[in-house]
Amino acid sequence: MSFNTFGHLFRVTTWGESHGPALGATVDGCPPGVALDAGMIQHWLDRRKPGQNRHTTQRREPDTVEILSGVYEGRTTGTPIQLMIRNVDQRSKDYGNILDTFRPGHADITYFQKYGLRDPRGGGRSSARETAARVAAGAIAREVLKTLAPNVTITGYMVQMGPHQIDRSRFDLAQIDRNPFWVPDAQAAEDWASALDQIRKDGNSVGAMIEVVAAGVPAGLGAPIYAKLDTELAAAMMSINAVKGVEIGAGMAAASLTGVENADEIEMGADGPHYRTNKAGGILGGISTGQDVVVRFAIKPTSSIHTPRASVTRAGEATEVVTKGRHDPCVGIRAVPVGEAMMACVLLDQLLLHRAQTGATGPVAEIGKNAPE
Numbered sequence: 001m002s003f004n005t006f007g008h009l010f011r012v013t014t015w016g017e018s019h020g021p022a023l024g025a026t027v028d029g030c031p032p033g034v035a036l037d038a039g040m041i042q043h044w045l046d047r048r049k050p051g052q053n054r055h056t057t058q059r060r061e062p063d064t065v066e067i068l069s070g071v072y073e074g075r076t077t078g079t080p081i082q083l084m085i086r087n088v089d090q091r092s093k094d095y096g097n098i099l100d101t102f103r104p105g106h107a108d109i110t111y112f113q114k115y116g117l118r119d120p121r122g123g124g125r126s127s128a129r130e131t132a133a134r135v136a137a138g139a140i141a142r143e144v145l146k147t148l149a150p151n152v153t154i155t156g157y158m159v160q161m162g163p164h165q166i167d168r169s170r171f172d173l174a175q176i177d178r179n180p181f182w183v184p185d186a187q188a189a190e191d192w193a194s195a196l197d198q199i200r201k202d203g204n205s206v207g208a209m210i211e212v213v214a215a216g217v218p219a220g221l222g223a224p225i226y227a228k229l230d231t232e233l234a235a236a237m238m239s240i241n242a243v244k245g246v247e248i249g250a251g252m253a254a255a256s257l258t259g260v261e262n263a264d265e266i267e268m269g270a271d272g273p274h275y276r277t278n279k280a281g282g283i284l285g286g287i288s289t290g291q292d293v294v295v296r297f298a299i300k301p302t303s304s305i306h307t308p309r310a311s312v313t314r315a316g317e318a319t320e321v322v323t324k325g326r327h328d329p330c331v332g333i334r335a336v337p338v339g340e341a342m343m344a345c346v347l348l349d350q351l352l353l354h355r356a357q358t359g360a361t362g363p364v365a366e367i368g369k370n371a372p373e
């Protein structure tokens with residue numbers, strides 16, 4: 001059990017608090033010889049960083065990453081890679097009024113119950129700011145994946161903000177980089193902008209659903225029963241602060257399908273088996289099928305809101321909490337690059353495990369080619 005570490009062979013430890021001097025990730029087990037520089041990591045951090053438009057927190061953090069170890073002359077050396085991001089725009093006085101009380105819906109109360117003390121500034125370790133470290137680690141995973149599984153592409157987007165869902169008949173991936181919501185539906189982007197403006201003006205917040213799709217994943221990643229690829233992905237996504245639900249493929253909706261509807265029929269294509277549908281989300285028996293791996297996760301509404309909520313003090317007296325400061329009216333928006341990063345870390349870790357166990361980086365038995373009798 002490691003409290004701040006995830007992964008088996010590609011192991012990521014994140015550290016740091018929202019208002020401390022810095023935060024970062026220690027990446028251990030990264031294969032040697034992979035081209036890496038700070039710019040490659042910065043590219044992904046720039047997609048997550050706060051303050052980029054009116055729909056996110058106005059805290060201004062450049063999220064500039066420094067590589068302190070594990071890279072020599074532009075290549076990974078196989079030793080731990082230490083990544084550091086300095087915090088530069090902390091405003092800890094905003095948190096003066098929650099020193100002695102707890103925001104409803106927030107980790108404030110459980111951190112205090114468990115440890116007897118907490119760093120309340122910016123939520124400390126429970127802050128969404130911790131996700132910067134994950135994105136930095138995910139950027140390294142992506143560079144390694146380019147060398148070991150070059151066909152893998154990972155794409156995340158929002159499919160729901162509060163009650164507003166995208167219209168899949170308008171689904172257009174080209175829209176993702178054209179709106180602040182990473183939403184593949186131009187009409188939804190417009191509608192959501194005004195809805196979120198109203199939520200913010202009301203001193204309120206909303207939740208979100210993010211979908212992350214990994215294409216080009218070879219068949220064979222993952223393992224049965226206790227080491228299912230589904231389990232690993234669910235744990236990775238659930239570990240993101242504010243995530244309250246994860247599903248793979250048809251997910252919760254599978255409960256209402258019949259066996260006929262759920263069976264992803266198989267036919268032979270020129271390059272191997274093709275599936276007519278993807279209810280399985282690219283995973284059967286805990287092992288990737290070669291189809292798109294599809295994960296969705298639900299992010300709760302930001303608990304730091306400007307509307308008074310009933311709470312208690314440490315002494316147990318009734319009080320009311322109004323959160324001050326700069327907050328995301330929908331923290332789910334910035335979770336899109338985070339979900340992508342977690343997908344990259346899990347897929348690389350699973351690829352390394354598959355290689356360690358079987359010696360292969362792809363399927364051992366190829367249907368229609370070398371499948372053993």
Ligand SMILES: C=C(O[C@@H]1CC(C(=O)O)=C[C@@H](OP(=O)(O)O)[C@H]1O)C(=O)O
Pocket residue numbers: 018049050057058059061090091094121122123126127128129130132304325326327328
């Ligand atoms: C800074 C980031 O997000 C922060 C996440 C956060 C929270 O409570 O989760 C609260 C806010 O921090 P602060 O109160 O210090 O302004 C956000 O700005 C970030 O993600 O980089």
